[in-house]
Amino acid sequence: MPATSPGDTVVPSALTMGEPAGIGPDVTLVAWARRADHRLAPFYAIGDAELYARRAAALGLTVPIARIAPEAAAAVFDRALPVVDIGRVIGEPGRTATEDAPIVIAAIERAVADVAAGRAGAVVTAPIHKHALYAAGFSHPGHTEFLGALAATIAPPPDGIAWRPIMMLAGPELRTVPVTVHVSLAAAAASLDAATIVATARIVAADLTRRFGIERPRLVVAGLNPHAGEDGAMGREDLEVIRPAVDQLIAEGLDIRGPLPADTLFHARARASYDAALCMYHDQALIPVKTLAFDETVNVTLGLPFVRTSPDHGTALDIAGRGIARAESLIAALAMAAAMSGAARR
Ligand SMILES: NC(=O)C1=CN([C@@H]2O[C@H](COP(=O)(O)OP(=O)(O)OC[C@H]3O[C@@H](n4cnc5c(N)ncnc54)[C@H](O)[C@@H]3O)[C@@H](O)[C@H]2O)C=CC1
């Protein structure tokens, strides 16, 4: 997707509203207010323009709102938060409303349509409240899978079957990839298979080169069980599923090691020895990276035909509208999206 237009005008990132009862609007307003300090490239929000105005007033922030079409976003960005206004939500801080789900979903669809049309350089998403969307009939586990489905509507997948979106959490000192994502721990262990590990590692290696400029990425693979299974004494998945996958990837020429005991994979010396760690379940990947840098880590989706980033945190309903939500992770997500799409502020 193009990140600059023919006249070398910066193409803005499209930032979705996310759950309007959560902190997405709060951190969006703060990110815009701090745009100069962080030299943020232009972005525009997609959602309810009145919600942003209401939340700014509640937070005591002076943030002018400009209702625009994406093409006008870059020109107004320095003086107002550009908003592509797609309809009204309730958006009461801390209380999700089923009625708001269609606009939450429409914002994501609109962002992908804009990036497909070259009106946006990247998609950045504010957090959605997954249970609230499920209650409204949303059938995808999260953005990652939904974006994979939307990608298929704008470009044919490389294998002709389906896009395989991969979640990666990228912090200043650590990148982790959960191979299984939004499933129970029991389902993660039961569903783990070599083909998924192989396919995930291939995409991670290719995108670390293509999107992050790492010529020959060094990957490690965490074991599933204590001590990576202790030669089968503490579980057989490490021997029977993970090891064959790693052997296949080594044979393909990837720089990859594993399965390695997960408990010694995330200390500083270990982290220095790889560019990304493939983890076998959600919390194995997310606990270390959020513990090291909760405020600065970015959730980036690999394996898509466009750039998508997001803050690492969720909707934080407990602090929405209170003026205490930290915006650094969204700011890092906006900066990373601009850098990856070539639109970083010069
Ligand atoms: N990309 C996305 O759309 C994501 C969505 N979620 C969703 O968010 C909802 C809530 O998830 P939780 O597990 O409770 O995680 P959460 O990140 O929303 O909140 C966990 C704790 O961290 C605090 N916190 C989160 N972000 C913060 C910030 N920017 N500044 C200060 N404190 C912050 C919250 O107040 C809370 O105490 C769930 O529905 C979950 O599925 C969670 C992660 C990512």
Ligand SMILES: NCC(=O)COP(=O)(O)O
């Ligand atoms: N725990 C990470 C998370 O929920 C992010 O999911 P997604 O909505 O970005 O797919």
